[in-house]
Amino acid sequence: MATQGQVITCKAAVAYEPNKPLVIEDVQVAPPQAGEVRIKVLFTALCHTDAYTWSGKDPEGLFPCILGHEAAGIVESVGEGVTEVQPGDHVIPCYQAECRECKFCKSGKTNLCGKVRTATGAGVMMNDRKSRFSINGKLIYHFMGTSTFSQYTVVHDVSVAKIDPQAPLDKVCLLGCGVPTGLGAVWNTAKVEPGSIVAIFGLGTVGLAVAEGAKSAGASRIIGIDIDSKKFDVAKNFGVTEFVNPKDYDKPIQQVLVDLTDGGVDYSFECIGNVSVMRAALECCHKGWGTSVIVGVAASGQEISTRPFQLVTGRVWKGTAFGGFKSRSQVPWLVDKYMKKEIKIDEYVTHNLTVGEINKAFDLMHEGGCLRCVLKMHE
Ligand SMILES: NC(=O)C1=CN([C@@H]2O[C@H](COP(=O)(O)OP(=O)(O)OC[C@H]3O[C@@H](n4cnc5c(N)ncnc54)[C@H](OP(=O)(O)O)[C@@H]3O)[C@@H](O)[C@H]2O)C=CC1
Ligand SMILES: N[C@@H](CCC(=O)N[C@@H](CSC=O)C(=O)NCC(=O)O)C(=O)O
Ligand SMILES: [Zn+2]
Numbered sequence: 001m002a003t004q005g006q007v008i009t010c011k012a013a014v015a016y017e018p019n020k021p022l023v024i025e026d027v028q029v030a031p032p033q034a035g036e037v038r039i040k041v042l043f044t045a046l047c048h049t050d051a052y053t054w055s056g057k058d059p060e061g062l063f064p065c066i067l068g069h070e071a072a073g074i075v076e077s078v079g080e081g082v083t084e085v086q087p088g089d090h091v092i093p094c095y096q097a098e099c100r101e102c103k104f105c106k107s108g109k110t111n112l113c114g115k116v117r118t119a120t121g122a123g124v125m126m127n128d129r130k131s132r133f134s135i136n137g138k139l140i141y142h143f144m145g146t147s148t149f150s151q152y153t154v155v156h157d158v159s160v161a162k163i164d165p166q167a168p169l170d171k172v173c174l175l176g177c178g179v180p181t182g183l184g185a186v187w188n189t190a191k192v193e194p195g196s197i198v199a200i201f202g203l204g205t206v207g208l209a210v211a212e213g214a215k216s217a218g219a220s221r222i223i224g225i226d227i228d229s230k231k232f233d234v235a236k237n238f239g240v241t242e243f244v245n246p247k248d249y250d251k252p253i254q255q256v257l258v259d260l261t262d263g264g265v266d267y268s269f270e271c272i273g274n275v276s277v278m279r280a281a282l283e284c285c286h287k288g289w290g291t292s293v294i295v296g297v298a299a300s301g302q303e304i305s306t307r308p309f310q311l312v313t314g315r316v317w318k319g320t321a322f323g324g325f326k327s328r329s330q331v332p333w334l335v336d337k338y339m340k341k342e343i344k345i346d347e348y349v350t351h352n353l354t355v356g357e358i359n360k361a362f363d364l365m366h367e368g369g370c371l372r373c374v375l376k377m378h379e
Protein backbone atom coordinates (compact mmCIF):
# COMPACT_ATOMS: atom_id res chain seq x y z
CA MET A 1 0.00 0.00 0.00
CA ALA A 2 1.48 3.35 -1.03
CA THR A 3 -0.02 5.15 1.96
CA GLN A 4 0.82 2.56 4.65
CA GLY A 5 2.98 4.06 7.38
CA GLN A 6 2.59 7.54 5.85
CA VAL A 7 0.66 10.56 7.02
CA ILE A 8 -2.41 10.96 4.79
CA THR A 9 -3.69 14.44 4.00
CA CYS A 10 -7.39 14.37 3.21
CA LYS A 11 -10.59 16.37 3.55
CA ALA A 12 -12.46 16.47 6.84
CA ALA A 13 -15.24 18.59 8.31
CA VAL A 14 -13.84 20.30 11.39
CA ALA A 15 -16.02 21.65 14.21
CA TYR A 16 -13.99 24.56 15.61
CA GLU A 17 -16.61 25.92 17.98
CA PRO A 18 -20.09 24.97 19.15
CA ASN A 19 -22.74 25.74 16.54
CA LYS A 20 -20.34 27.51 14.15
CA PRO A 21 -20.53 26.01 10.63
CA LEU A 22 -18.20 23.05 10.09
CA VAL A 23 -15.18 23.88 7.96
CA ILE A 24 -13.89 21.52 5.26
CA GLU A 25 -10.14 21.40 5.85
CA ASP A 26 -7.08 19.51 4.62
CA VAL A 27 -6.35 17.37 7.65
CA GLN A 28 -3.29 15.24 8.33
CA VAL A 29 -4.16 11.76 9.55
CA ALA A 30 -1.23 9.95 11.22
CA PRO A 31 -0.62 6.23 10.62
CA PRO A 32 -2.25 3.81 13.06
CA GLN A 33 -0.19 2.85 16.10
CA ALA A 34 -0.30 -0.52 17.90
CA GLY A 35 -3.87 -1.74 18.25
CA GLU A 36 -5.22 0.90 15.85
CA VAL A 37 -6.82 0.80 12.43
CA ARG A 38 -6.88 3.51 9.76
CA ILE A 39 -10.09 3.45 7.73
CA LYS A 40 -10.95 5.07 4.42
CA VAL A 41 -14.44 6.33 5.24
CA LEU A 42 -16.69 5.97 2.17
CA PHE A 43 -20.08 6.95 3.55
CA THR A 44 -21.24 8.54 6.77
CA ALA A 45 -24.68 9.55 7.98
CA LEU A 46 -25.54 12.23 10.52
CA CYS A 47 -27.15 11.28 13.83
CA HIS A 48 -28.87 13.63 16.24
CA THR A 49 -26.02 12.98 18.70
CA ASP A 50 -23.57 14.72 16.34
CA ALA A 51 -25.79 17.79 16.46
CA TYR A 52 -26.02 17.47 20.25
CA THR A 53 -22.25 17.54 20.73
CA TRP A 54 -21.83 20.27 18.13
CA SER A 55 -24.38 22.35 20.10
CA GLY A 56 -21.94 22.55 23.03
CA LYS A 57 -24.32 20.77 25.42
CA ASP A 58 -22.30 17.53 25.64
CA PRO A 59 -20.08 17.50 28.74
CA GLU A 60 -17.61 15.39 26.73
CA GLY A 61 -17.71 17.73 23.72
CA LEU A 62 -14.24 19.03 22.86
CA PHE A 63 -13.29 21.56 20.20
CA PRO A 64 -11.83 21.62 17.63
CA CYS A 65 -12.94 18.11 16.75
CA ILE A 66 -14.07 15.90 13.90
CA LEU A 67 -17.59 14.64 14.61
CA GLY A 68 -19.37 11.66 13.01
CA HIS A 69 -20.09 8.12 14.20
CA GLU A 70 -22.47 6.41 11.74
CA ALA A 71 -20.31 5.24 8.84
CA ALA A 72 -18.85 2.48 6.71
CA GLY A 73 -15.52 2.18 4.92
CA ILE A 74 -12.51 0.09 3.99
CA VAL A 75 -9.43 -0.62 6.10
CA GLU A 76 -6.46 1.29 4.65
CA SER A 77 -3.79 0.06 7.09
CA VAL A 78 -3.43 -1.47 10.53
CA GLY A 79 -1.02 -0.94 13.41
CA GLU A 80 1.15 -3.50 15.14
CA GLY A 81 -0.69 -6.39 16.78
CA VAL A 82 -3.96 -5.92 14.90
CA THR A 83 -5.11 -9.39 13.87
CA GLU A 84 -8.84 -9.26 13.27
CA VAL A 85 -8.91 -6.90 10.29
CA GLN A 86 -6.54 -6.23 7.41
CA PRO A 87 -6.26 -3.69 4.59
CA GLY A 88 -9.14 -4.05 2.17
CA ASP A 89 -11.67 -5.33 4.71
CA HIS A 90 -15.07 -3.64 4.67
CA VAL A 91 -15.86 -2.31 8.12
CA ILE A 92 -18.20 -0.28 10.28
CA PRO A 93 -16.54 1.85 13.00
CA CYS A 94 -18.29 1.30 16.34
CA TYR A 95 -18.44 4.02 18.97
CA GLN A 96 -19.32 1.36 21.50
CA ALA A 97 -16.20 -0.83 21.61
CA GLU A 98 -16.12 -4.57 22.35
CA CYS A 99 -12.74 -5.86 23.57
CA ARG A 100 -14.08 -9.22 24.86
CA GLU A 101 -11.58 -9.06 27.75
CA CYS A 102 -12.63 -6.31 30.16
CA LYS A 103 -14.88 -6.63 33.20
CA PHE A 104 -17.81 -5.22 31.24
CA CYS A 105 -17.34 -7.44 28.18
CA LYS A 106 -16.95 -10.56 30.32
CA SER A 107 -19.91 -9.78 32.60
CA GLY A 108 -22.55 -11.09 30.23
CA LYS A 109 -24.69 -8.24 31.59
CA THR A 110 -23.93 -5.30 29.30
CA ASN A 111 -22.70 -4.28 25.87
CA LEU A 112 -20.64 -1.44 27.37
CA CYS A 113 -16.88 -1.96 27.13
CA GLY A 114 -14.31 -0.29 29.37
CA LYS A 115 -11.16 -0.85 27.32
CA VAL A 116 -10.92 2.48 25.49
CA ARG A 117 -13.81 4.49 26.93
CA THR A 118 -11.63 6.95 28.87
CA ALA A 119 -9.77 7.85 25.68
CA THR A 120 -12.82 8.09 23.42
CA GLY A 121 -14.47 10.43 25.92
CA ALA A 122 -11.35 12.61 25.94
CA GLY A 123 -11.00 12.83 22.15
CA VAL A 124 -7.70 10.93 22.00
CA MET A 125 -6.27 7.44 21.36
CA MET A 126 -5.41 5.07 24.24
CA ASN A 127 -1.74 4.44 23.34
CA ASP A 128 -0.34 7.90 23.91
CA ARG A 129 -3.47 9.87 24.87
CA LYS A 130 -2.95 11.96 21.71
CA SER A 131 -4.95 12.61 18.58
CA ARG A 132 -4.05 11.18 15.17
CA PHE A 133 -5.62 14.25 13.49
CA SER A 134 -3.80 17.53 12.97
CA ILE A 135 -3.82 20.59 10.74
CA ASN A 136 -0.33 21.95 10.16
CA GLY A 137 0.77 20.55 13.52
CA LYS A 138 -2.27 21.70 15.52
CA LEU A 139 -4.10 18.72 17.05
CA ILE A 140 -7.80 18.17 16.35
CA TYR A 141 -9.77 16.00 18.79
CA HIS A 142 -11.40 12.68 17.90
CA PHE A 143 -15.12 12.20 18.70
CA MET A 144 -16.73 9.04 20.12
CA GLY A 145 -13.67 7.08 18.98
CA THR A 146 -14.91 7.26 15.39
CA SER A 147 -14.65 10.77 13.78
CA THR A 148 -16.24 9.71 10.54
CA PHE A 149 -16.66 13.20 9.07
CA SER A 150 -13.16 12.68 7.68
CA GLN A 151 -12.14 10.85 4.51
CA TYR A 152 -9.70 8.84 6.66
CA THR A 153 -9.98 8.14 10.37
CA VAL A 154 -8.02 6.17 12.97
CA VAL A 155 -9.92 4.01 15.47
CA HIS A 156 -9.08 1.42 18.11
CA ASP A 157 -9.14 -2.15 16.82
CA VAL A 158 -11.75 -3.01 19.46
CA SER A 159 -14.03 -0.51 17.72
CA VAL A 160 -14.08 -2.07 14.26
CA ALA A 161 -16.72 -4.51 12.97
CA LYS A 162 -15.72 -6.46 9.87
CA ILE A 163 -18.70 -6.93 7.57
CA ASP A 164 -19.82 -8.74 4.41
CA PRO A 165 -17.91 -7.12 1.51
CA GLN A 166 -21.02 -7.45 -0.68
CA ALA A 167 -23.05 -5.12 1.58
CA PRO A 168 -23.74 -1.65 0.11
CA LEU A 169 -21.72 0.74 2.27
CA ASP A 170 -23.98 3.70 1.46
CA LYS A 171 -26.77 1.86 3.28
CA VAL A 172 -25.16 -0.27 6.00
CA CYS A 173 -23.38 2.81 7.37
CA LEU A 174 -26.67 3.33 9.25
CA LEU A 175 -25.84 0.22 11.27
CA GLY A 176 -23.20 2.30 13.03
CA CYS A 177 -25.80 3.86 15.31
CA GLY A 178 -29.46 4.79 14.87
CA VAL A 179 -31.07 1.66 13.47
CA PRO A 180 -29.38 -0.84 15.84
CA THR A 181 -30.13 1.47 18.76
CA GLY A 182 -33.86 1.40 18.09
CA LEU A 183 -34.08 -2.30 17.23
CA GLY A 184 -31.91 -3.28 20.19
CA ALA A 185 -33.82 -1.09 22.63
CA VAL A 186 -36.79 -3.37 21.90
CA TRP A 187 -35.09 -6.73 21.42
CA ASN A 188 -32.27 -6.54 23.98
CA THR A 189 -33.16 -3.91 26.57
CA ALA A 190 -36.94 -4.07 26.93
CA LYS A 191 -37.38 -7.58 25.52
CA VAL A 192 -40.87 -6.75 24.26
CA GLU A 193 -43.19 -9.79 24.13
CA PRO A 194 -45.88 -10.58 21.53
CA GLY A 195 -49.16 -8.79 22.24
CA SER A 196 -47.53 -5.89 24.10
CA ILE A 197 -48.71 -2.29 23.87
CA VAL A 198 -45.79 -0.02 23.02
CA ALA A 199 -45.49 3.79 23.08
CA ILE A 200 -42.69 5.58 21.23
CA PHE A 201 -41.92 9.23 21.97
CA GLY A 202 -40.15 10.88 19.01
CA LEU A 203 -40.46 9.51 15.48
CA GLY A 204 -36.99 10.19 14.10
CA THR A 205 -34.77 7.37 12.90
CA VAL A 206 -34.27 5.93 16.38
CA GLY A 207 -37.99 6.03 17.20
CA LEU A 208 -38.92 4.45 13.86
CA ALA A 209 -36.36 1.68 14.41
CA VAL A 210 -38.03 1.06 17.78
CA ALA A 211 -41.32 0.74 15.87
CA GLU A 212 -39.76 -1.70 13.43
CA GLY A 213 -38.35 -3.74 16.31
CA ALA A 214 -41.68 -3.70 18.17
CA LYS A 215 -43.56 -4.85 15.07
CA SER A 216 -41.16 -7.76 14.58
CA ALA A 217 -41.50 -8.63 18.27
CA GLY A 218 -45.27 -8.99 17.76
CA ALA A 219 -46.51 -5.90 19.61
CA SER A 220 -50.28 -5.54 19.26
CA ARG A 221 -50.40 -1.74 19.40
CA ILE A 222 -47.54 0.61 18.57
CA ILE A 223 -48.42 4.18 19.51
CA GLY A 224 -46.22 6.90 18.03
CA ILE A 225 -46.07 10.26 19.81
CA ASP A 226 -44.59 13.26 18.01
CA ILE A 227 -45.23 16.99 17.89
CA ASP A 228 -45.33 16.91 14.09
CA SER A 229 -48.46 15.11 12.81
CA LYS A 230 -46.93 14.76 9.35
CA LYS A 231 -44.65 12.08 10.83
CA PHE A 232 -47.51 9.57 11.03
CA ASP A 233 -47.67 8.81 7.29
CA VAL A 234 -44.05 7.70 7.25
CA ALA A 235 -44.27 6.05 10.67
CA LYS A 236 -47.01 3.66 9.48
CA ASN A 237 -44.47 2.08 7.12
CA PHE A 238 -42.30 1.20 10.12
CA GLY A 239 -45.10 -0.40 12.12
CA VAL A 240 -46.69 2.48 14.05
CA THR A 241 -50.40 1.66 14.36
CA GLU A 242 -51.69 4.81 16.13
CA PHE A 243 -50.50 8.38 16.33
CA VAL A 244 -50.82 10.89 19.15
CA ASN A 245 -49.79 14.54 18.92
CA PRO A 246 -49.49 16.03 22.45
CA LYS A 247 -50.45 19.42 20.98
CA ASP A 248 -53.97 18.07 20.30
CA TYR A 249 -54.71 17.57 24.02
CA ASP A 250 -55.19 19.78 27.08
CA LYS A 251 -54.18 17.09 29.57
CA PRO A 252 -50.68 15.70 30.18
CA ILE A 253 -49.61 13.23 27.51
CA GLN A 254 -49.10 10.45 30.10
CA GLN A 255 -52.76 10.76 31.07
CA VAL A 256 -53.81 10.68 27.41
CA LEU A 257 -51.94 7.41 26.96
CA VAL A 258 -53.17 5.84 30.19
CA ASP A 259 -56.75 6.62 29.09
CA LEU A 260 -56.14 5.20 25.62
CA THR A 261 -54.72 1.92 26.91
CA ASP A 262 -56.86 0.84 29.87
CA GLY A 263 -54.27 1.81 32.47
CA GLY A 264 -51.03 2.31 30.59
CA VAL A 265 -48.64 0.79 28.10
CA ASP A 266 -46.46 -2.27 28.63
CA TYR A 267 -43.35 -0.62 27.20
CA SER A 268 -42.42 2.96 26.35
CA PHE A 269 -39.33 4.39 24.67
CA GLU A 270 -38.10 7.99 24.85
CA CYS A 271 -36.26 8.73 21.59
CA ILE A 272 -35.87 12.52 21.83
CA GLY A 273 -33.53 13.49 24.68
CA ASN A 274 -36.09 15.62 26.56
CA VAL A 275 -36.22 15.00 30.32
CA SER A 276 -39.87 16.12 30.67
CA VAL A 277 -40.82 13.61 27.99
CA MET A 278 -38.76 10.95 29.80
CA ARG A 279 -40.97 11.50 32.83
CA ALA A 280 -44.12 11.24 30.73
CA ALA A 281 -42.75 8.07 29.13
CA LEU A 282 -42.33 6.46 32.54
CA GLU A 283 -45.66 7.64 33.88
CA CYS A 284 -47.66 6.37 30.89
CA CYS A 285 -46.55 2.82 31.76
CA HIS A 286 -48.95 0.34 33.31
CA LYS A 287 -48.90 -0.01 37.08
CA GLY A 288 -47.23 -3.20 38.24
CA TRP A 289 -45.10 -3.98 35.21
CA GLY A 290 -44.75 -1.19 32.64
CA THR A 291 -41.15 -0.59 31.58
CA SER A 292 -39.80 2.63 30.11
CA VAL A 293 -36.51 2.75 28.20
CA ILE A 294 -34.55 6.00 27.88
CA VAL A 295 -32.84 6.14 24.51
CA GLY A 296 -32.58 9.90 23.91
CA VAL A 297 -29.49 11.78 25.08
CA ALA A 298 -30.20 14.79 27.29
CA ALA A 299 -27.97 17.83 27.62
CA SER A 300 -25.43 18.45 30.34
CA GLY A 301 -27.12 19.55 33.58
CA GLN A 302 -30.49 17.98 32.73
CA GLU A 303 -31.91 15.52 35.26
CA ILE A 304 -34.87 13.15 35.29
CA SER A 305 -37.47 13.12 38.04
CA THR A 306 -40.67 11.39 39.00
CA ARG A 307 -42.49 10.44 42.20
CA PRO A 308 -40.71 7.39 43.64
CA PHE A 309 -44.24 5.98 44.03
CA GLN A 310 -44.15 5.37 40.27
CA LEU A 311 -41.38 2.82 40.84
CA VAL A 312 -42.75 1.52 44.12
CA THR A 313 -45.87 0.57 42.21
CA GLY A 314 -43.96 -1.52 39.74
CA ARG A 315 -42.95 0.66 36.84
CA VAL A 316 -39.36 0.10 35.70
CA TRP A 317 -37.00 2.75 34.33
CA LYS A 318 -34.16 1.60 32.08
CA GLY A 319 -31.73 3.04 29.54
CA THR A 320 -29.92 1.71 26.52
CA ALA A 321 -26.66 2.48 24.70
CA PHE A 322 -26.40 1.23 21.11
CA GLY A 323 -29.50 -0.84 21.82
CA GLY A 324 -27.55 -3.21 24.01
CA PHE A 325 -25.83 -4.75 20.97
CA LYS A 326 -22.28 -6.07 21.34
CA SER A 327 -20.78 -4.09 18.50
CA ARG A 328 -18.05 -6.20 16.91
CA SER A 329 -20.00 -9.44 17.35
CA GLN A 330 -23.44 -8.25 16.36
CA VAL A 331 -23.03 -5.47 13.77
CA PRO A 332 -21.93 -8.08 11.17
CA TRP A 333 -25.05 -10.08 12.10
CA LEU A 334 -27.23 -7.01 11.56
CA VAL A 335 -25.57 -6.47 8.16
CA ASP A 336 -26.45 -10.07 7.27
CA LYS A 337 -30.05 -9.51 8.39
CA TYR A 338 -30.24 -6.48 6.10
CA MET A 339 -28.79 -8.48 3.19
CA LYS A 340 -31.51 -11.11 3.81
CA LYS A 341 -34.11 -8.29 3.82
CA GLU A 342 -35.03 -9.06 7.44
CA ILE A 343 -34.49 -5.48 8.59
CA LYS A 344 -34.99 -2.16 6.81
CA ILE A 345 -32.25 0.36 6.12
CA ASP A 346 -33.00 1.98 2.75
CA GLU A 347 -36.26 3.43 4.07
CA TYR A 348 -34.41 5.54 6.66
CA VAL A 349 -32.19 7.20 4.04
CA THR A 350 -34.14 10.28 2.94
CA HIS A 351 -31.24 12.36 1.61
CA ASN A 352 -27.85 11.82 -0.06
CA LEU A 353 -25.23 14.60 -0.20
CA THR A 354 -21.43 14.93 -0.33
CA VAL A 355 -19.05 15.77 2.50
CA GLY A 356 -18.72 19.30 1.11
CA GLU A 357 -22.43 19.78 1.75
CA ILE A 358 -22.28 18.75 5.41
CA ASN A 359 -23.64 22.02 6.81
CA LYS A 360 -26.65 21.69 4.52
CA ALA A 361 -27.06 18.13 5.85
CA PHE A 362 -27.20 19.46 9.42
CA ASP A 363 -29.80 22.03 8.35
CA LEU A 364 -31.87 19.20 6.86
CA MET A 365 -31.82 17.34 10.20
CA HIS A 366 -33.88 20.10 11.71
CA GLU A 367 -36.50 19.89 8.95
CA GLY A 368 -39.35 17.46 9.48
CA GLY A 369 -38.81 15.38 6.32
CA CYS A 370 -35.26 14.20 7.03
CA LEU A 371 -34.54 10.88 8.71
CA ARG A 372 -30.98 10.07 7.74
CA CYS A 373 -28.80 12.03 5.29
CA VAL A 374 -25.92 9.93 3.94
CA LEU A 375 -22.78 11.78 2.86
CA LYS A 376 -20.54 10.44 0.12
CA MET A 377 -17.02 11.08 1.42
CA HIS A 378 -15.00 10.78 -1.82
CA GLU A 379 -15.68 12.05 -5.37
N1 LIG B 1 -28.84 5.79 23.52
C1 LIG B 1 -28.22 5.66 22.36
O1 LIG B 1 -27.39 4.75 22.18
C2 LIG B 1 -28.53 6.58 21.26
C3 LIG B 1 -29.23 7.73 21.49
N2 LIG B 1 -29.53 8.58 20.47
C4 LIG B 1 -30.35 9.73 20.81
O2 LIG B 1 -31.69 9.40 20.46
C5 LIG B 1 -32.43 10.59 20.18
C6 LIG B 1 -33.11 10.44 18.83
O3 LIG B 1 -32.17 10.44 17.78
P1 LIG B 1 -32.65 10.65 16.27
O4 LIG B 1 -33.75 9.70 15.94
O5 LIG B 1 -31.41 10.66 15.45
O6 LIG B 1 -33.23 12.13 16.40
P2 LIG B 1 -34.40 12.92 15.64
O7 LIG B 1 -34.23 14.36 15.98
O8 LIG B 1 -34.42 12.52 14.21
O9 LIG B 1 -35.74 12.34 16.32
C7 LIG B 1 -36.41 12.91 17.42
C8 LIG B 1 -37.86 13.14 17.05
O10 LIG B 1 -38.61 13.58 18.19
C9 LIG B 1 -39.43 14.70 17.81
N3 LIG B 1 -39.73 15.51 19.01
C10 LIG B 1 -39.06 16.58 19.49
N4 LIG B 1 -39.63 17.03 20.64
C11 LIG B 1 -40.69 16.20 20.87
C12 LIG B 1 -41.68 16.16 21.92
N5 LIG B 1 -41.68 17.02 22.93
N6 LIG B 1 -42.63 15.17 21.85
C13 LIG B 1 -42.64 14.29 20.84
N7 LIG B 1 -41.72 14.29 19.82
C14 LIG B 1 -40.77 15.24 19.85
C15 LIG B 1 -38.59 15.40 16.79
O11 LIG B 1 -39.37 16.29 16.05
P3 LIG B 1 -38.65 17.57 15.33
O12 LIG B 1 -37.78 16.97 14.25
O13 LIG B 1 -39.81 18.35 14.82
O14 LIG B 1 -37.84 18.26 16.40
C16 LIG B 1 -38.07 14.21 15.99
O15 LIG B 1 -39.02 13.72 15.06
C17 LIG B 1 -31.41 11.73 20.27
O16 LIG B 1 -31.46 12.27 21.57
C18 LIG B 1 -30.07 11.02 20.08
O17 LIG B 1 -29.01 11.76 20.63
C19 LIG B 1 -29.21 8.29 19.17
C20 LIG B 1 -28.54 7.15 18.89
C21 LIG B 1 -28.05 6.25 19.91
N1 LIG C 1 -20.92 12.29 25.92
C1 LIG C 1 -22.31 12.17 26.05
C2 LIG C 1 -22.69 10.72 25.99
C3 LIG C 1 -23.98 10.60 25.29
C4 LIG C 1 -24.44 9.18 25.19
O1 LIG C 1 -25.13 8.71 26.06
N2 LIG C 1 -24.10 8.50 24.12
C5 LIG C 1 -24.67 7.19 23.80
C6 LIG C 1 -24.60 6.99 22.37
S1 LIG C 1 -25.46 8.22 21.49
C7 LIG C 1 -25.28 7.84 19.93
O2 LIG C 1 -25.73 8.48 19.06
C8 LIG C 1 -23.92 6.05 24.46
O3 LIG C 1 -23.73 4.99 23.90
N3 LIG C 1 -23.54 6.22 25.67
C9 LIG C 1 -22.74 5.27 26.38
C10 LIG C 1 -21.32 5.77 26.50
O4 LIG C 1 -20.48 5.02 26.97
O5 LIG C 1 -21.10 6.92 26.09
C11 LIG C 1 -22.82 12.78 27.34
O6 LIG C 1 -22.09 12.74 28.32
O7 LIG C 1 -23.94 13.30 27.32
ZN1 LIG D 1 -25.82 8.19 16.93
Ligand SMILES: [Zn+2]
Nearest residue numbers: 099102105113
Ligand atom coordinates in the same frame (compact mmCIF):
# COMPACT_ATOMS: atom_id res chain seq x y z
ZN1 LIG E 1 -14.37 -4.65 26.85
